[in-house]
Structure formats: structure tokens, C-alpha cells
Amino acid sequence: MAMAAQSVARSHAASMNSLIHPISLRNSLKKKKKRFDSCRQFLCKKRKEENWGIKGLKERCQRRVNAIVDQNVEDDEMSGLDSDDDTNLLSIVMKFGGSSVASAERMREVADLILSFPEERPVIVLSAMGRTTNKLLVAGEKAVCCGVSHASAIEELNFIKDLHLRTAEELGLDSSMISVISFMLNDLEQLLKGIAMMKELTLRTRDYLVSFGECMSTRIFAAYMNTIGSKARQYDAFDIGFITTDDFTNADILEATYPAVAKKLHSDWTSDPAMPVVTGFLGKGWKSRAVTTLGRGGSDLTATAIGKALGLREIQVWKDVDGVLTCDPNIHPKAEPVPYLTFEEAAELAYFGAQVLHPQSMRPAREADIPVRVKNSYNPQAPGTLITKERDLSKAVLTSIVLKSNITMLDIVSTRMLGQYGFLAKVFSIFEDLGISVDSVATSEVSISLTLDPSKLWTRDLIQQELDHMVEELEKIAVVRLLRNKSIISLIGNVERSSLILEKVFNVLRKNGVNVQMISQGASKVNISLVVHDSEARKCVRALHSAFFANDLLSEFDAGLQNGLPFVPVENQ
Numbered sequence: 001m002a003m004a005a006q007s008v009a010r011s012h013a014a015s016m017n018s019l020i021h022p023i024s025l026r027n028s029l030k031k032k033k034k035r036f037d038s039c040r041q042f043l044c045k046k047r048k049e050e051n052w053g054i055k056g057l058k059e060r061c062q063r064r065v066n067a068i069v070d071q072n073v074e075d076d077e078m079s080g081l082d083s084d085d086d087t088n089l090l091s092i093v094m095k096f097g098g099s100s101v102a103s104a105e106r107m108r109e110v111a112d113l114i115l116s117f118p119e120e121r122p123v124i125v126l127s128a129m130g131r132t133t134n135k136l137l138v139a140g141e142k143a144v145c146c147g148v149s150h151a152s153a154i155e156e157l158n159f160i161k162d163l164h165l166r167t168a169e170e171l172g173l174d175s176s177m178i179s180v181i182s183f184m185l186n187d188l189e190q191l192l193k194g195i196a197m198m199k200e201l202t203l204r205t206r207d208y209l210v211s212f213g214e215c216m217s218t219r220i221f222a223a224y225m226n227t228i229g230s231k232a233r234q235y236d237a238f239d240i241g242f243i244t245t246d247d248f249t250n251a252d253i254l255e256a257t258y259p260a261v262a263k264k265l266h267s268d269w270t271s272d273p274a275m276p277v278v279t280g281f282l283g284k285g286w287k288s289r290a291v292t293t294l295g296r297g298g299s300d301l302t303a304t305a306i307g308k309a310l311g312l313r314e315i316q317v318w319k320d321v322d323g324v325l326t327c328d329p330n331i332h333p334k335a336e337p338v339p340y341l342t343f344e345e346a347a348e349l350a351y352f353g354a355q356v357l358h359p360q361s362m363r364p365a366r367e368a369d370i371p372v373r374v375k376n377s378y379n380p381q382a383p384g385t386l387i388t389k390e391r392d393l394s395k396a397v398l399t400s401i402v403l404k405s406n407i408t409m410l411d412i413v414s415t416r417m418l419g420q421y422g423f424l425a426k427v428f429s430i431f432e433d434l435g436i437s438v439d440s441v442a443t444s445e446v447s448i449s450l451t452l453d454p455s456k457l458w459t460r461d462l463i464q465q466e467l468d469h470m471v472e473e474l475e476k477i478a479v480v481r482l483l484r485n486k487s488i489i490s491l492i493g494n495v496e497r498s499s500l501i502l503e504k505v506f507n508v509l510r511k512n513g514v515n516v517q518m519i520s521q522g523a524s525k526v527n528i529s530l531v532v533h534d535s536e537a538r539k540c541v542r543a544l545h546s547a548f549f550a551n552d553l554l555s556e557f558d559a560g561l562q563n564g565l566p567f568v569p570v571e572n573q
């Protein structure tokens, strides 16, 4: 901006020389100053979008400064700049998960945290309070078999009522908002009675049932922000353009969502600015028009979708951990935060079971190239994890270890009725026809080993029915072995160094007497997956974590690499 200021001075001096009237000079300078401001915004945005280096930025700056000074307003690259002034538009998304808004006290802390960024104009995305979603699901299951007269007494319903009414009162919300919440709780009770009467809980009803969690948390929080004088407006995602497939409990966001959400949030903000507080996790089925959900943990996806829709600067997801960790802290208490990840690594990590991020959530952020920051709302000072398109992998070996348990594995050996490619094609067309999703695959000429993704299969009965049908179909062309109770351990890291990673991994496994039943290296080049028996999996992850991350062994491992020698820790030699 120093350069811009000098140019304003230059222009000022030039104007003085030609004896322009002081008022028109002031207006002209004001106009130019406005142009410089919008120009700066425009350049910053374009620089990010098009990845300009410093040299490119300088050249473009100079061109625009000259154009402004010389009044060359017809310059192509300048056109539309006045309307491109986005200094007052929404700037970031801040998503707070259930643990961040579990009580009145937590909501107050979240409000303070948001207000501690006065320079931002955030869109807020909230999940349901604490474990409300789980409790709603249990209440639904209980309603199916408890009888209408007992539905009101379901323990989880009363817990949810008490939590939400108490929170609204503790936050000092006015009586009209307390009535809104009471009405919603009353509707929830009626719904549970309906489920009890029907004695069934369809996937569609299940989604409507859990939607009460986010619908109530966002209303309470937006009302609280208004109470403390920070203007906020609540939105139900299904009413502002979140259009999804009709796959209840696991819906996908459709493309039409992005322009619709952008239009609604943008026009409300420009006509009457108020911090948007949006329900995470929810959408509207494009055919059914009913409430859908995006799969467990889906508020992360809501946040990244809003970031993409509005082209925001950053997406922040606030959790109860110091970022994405080197492994699940419930498995290894010494798990450490990972400072940087690429979208690809984060997606792989989430897909292979790290609960911290929703499996699909990286997609919109990657498509729009918007950085995602994972932060801890209980420890805002911690730097967290920054997820971007690229990062320096030259020193990276292993980034994180992820465990996905209770997996079903299939061993399929061809009866040689088909040629090699006919065999593979037939096997995968069977999965496609049955809508069964496959996680990891290892193939030879006549056999395939693969793991099935259980998250697509919702109830026990359905799993058995589907599996029986699938095996029946596969047995027409192959000998099939179904192996249950397996776990996938995914090693996310720099697969350029896969042989060194594997050497170390197999040392650890050998020492612990663990047999690997399948191994696959993803084409994404960031993931090696090992399949082991469920009963050995947690022990394995702990041993691998200690070998790779404890006592700074990772850097020793790196040092060994630099000397051209693979490092094997003493404990494993």
C-alpha cells in the first residue's frame, strides 16, 4: 500500500499543477482511494485464486496503480472493480462441533471466541449440543418398542428436554425464545409417540428425528448472540438451499447447493448484516423434499460447502482436540498434533476412519482451494492443523496412523470361467449393482482380496441380507471366503518412502507376533493400508505409534535416511 499511497500523492501533485477546484480534487482523490482499496482486495483474491508469485503480483500492482493514476478506467483488468469491493462481505466459516457447544458455559466461551476475532465476519456452523444426536437415536430405538403410553418417559427425551431448556434459561434468553424451544421439544415428543405407534423407525424418520438437535442448538446460540448485542440470524440448512441426494442418513450434497446457499446468505448479509448461524449436518432431499443428514460428523461438510459456496478465505473447524493428531488419542494418549496436512492426506485420513473429520468434508475445500484449519475450542492458543493443497513433504515420513475396526474382508478366487479382465470387471459390477462400497483392494491374476465399507450398511439385518446376496452372486464365478472382525490400519504419510516405512512396520509387527492379512498401497500415494484381526489392532497401532513417533524416533529415522541407511530403532533390532 506504500506504493499506492505514493501514487495518490503523485496524482495529487499532478492535479495541483493543473489547478483543479479543491472540492472536485477531493472527490477525485476519494474516488481514487476507493479504487485503490477495491483494487487491493481484487488483487489479493486473484493472487490466491491464480497462485501468483511475488513478481507477478508486483507487475499487476504496478499496472493497476498506473491505470488509476492516469485515470485509465477503461483498462480491461480494472473493469468491475468498484463492484468487487468485498471488504464488508462474509470472510470465514467457523464450525463448532457438539463438544464445543455442550452447555451454556461452553456456548458463552464459543461466543467470546468468535468475538475475539473482530476483524472477521464469520458464518457460524453448529452441531447439536454435546451427545444430543446419539441420545436422539437411542430415544428413537426405544420408541419403536416401548408403546405409545411410555414414549414420554424415555430417559433420553427427558435428558434432551432438560439440557436445552436449562441452557436457554442459563443464557438468559427471553421468554419468546424459551417458548420456541419448548414447542420444538413438544414436537419431538409427539414424533417419538408417532414412532411408538407405528412401531417402526425408517431412515427418513431417523433423519427428521436427529435434525431436532441442530435446529435447537443454532436457535439457542443465535438468540444468545443477539442477547449480548452481536446481531445474529439463525438458518436451517434445509431451508437455504442445501440440496442433497435422497440417501437418508448418508446423503450427498448436490451441485445446485452452492449457488443457492451463496445467493441466500449473501443477499441477506448485504441487505441486513447479521452473523449467520447455520445448522450443520442437515439438508433437503431433492426428490423427497424431506430433511436428510450428511452422515455422522456431517457438520464439517456443511462448513466446507459454505466456504466453497461463498468463496471464503478460510474454513475453521473447532473441536475438542489440538488439531488432527498422529493417531486417535483414545488409542494412544501420547498422540501429537500434526501441524500441516494436504487435502489429499486429510481426506484419506478421514475416509480410513479418523473420526476427527467427516470423510467427504475435504472435497468442497479442495475444489475451491480454501485452507481448512482444525482448532481446539478448549485451547484456542494451540496452533492446530492447517490443511492446504500442497505442503513440503521433503522431511515427511509418517504423518498419522488411523484405525478402522469391525471390517468385513472378502477373498475371491476365480474359478477361471472368465479371463483376467472379465473377472475383475464382473466382480466390481456385482458390487456396483448391490450398491456396496469397497475400501481397500489387493489383486493377483486370479484372485482379489478386498475390504467392505460398513458405514454404507446401516442395520444388522441389512448387512446379513446384503452379504448373503453378494456372496451368492460372486459364487457364480469364484470361490468366496468371507472374513469378519478385521481392522484396517492406515498409514498416512510420504509413500515415496514406502519401503522404509514398511521395513519399520514389519519389524514392529514381527516383534509383536502380528500377521498382516492384506496390504494395499493407495494410488493416492499417501496411504498404505494393512488388514489385521480386530483383536490385535489397537495393540498394533500403539506399537506402531511408539515406534514412529515416540522419543523423536521419527527424526532419527530421517537422519538414517539422509545417510542412505534405513534406521531401525534399537528396540526392534
Ligand SMILES: Nc1ncnc2c1ncn2[C@@H]1O[C@H](COP(=O)(O)OP(=O)(O)O)[C@@H](O)[C@H]1O
Binding pocket: 096, 097, 098, 099, 100, 127, 297, 318, 319, 320, 321, 323, 324, 325, 326, 327, 328, 329, 330, 354, 355, 356, 357, 400
Ligand atoms: N487422528 C485423530 N486426530 C484427532 N482426533 C481424533 C483422531 N482420531 C479420532 N479422534 C477423535 O475425534 C474427536 C473429534 O472429532 P468429533 O468428535 O467429530 O469432533 P466435533 O464433534 O467437535 O466436531 C476427538 O475428540 C478424538 O477423540
Ligand SMILES: N[C@@H](CC(=O)OP(=O)(O)O)C(=O)O
Binding pocket: 096, 097, 098, 099, 127, 128, 133, 134, 213, 280, 281, 295, 296, 297, 298, 299, 300
Ligand atoms: N450432530 C451430528 C453432526 C456433527 O457433525 O456432529 P459433531 O460435529 O459433533 O461431530 C453428529 O453427531 O453426527
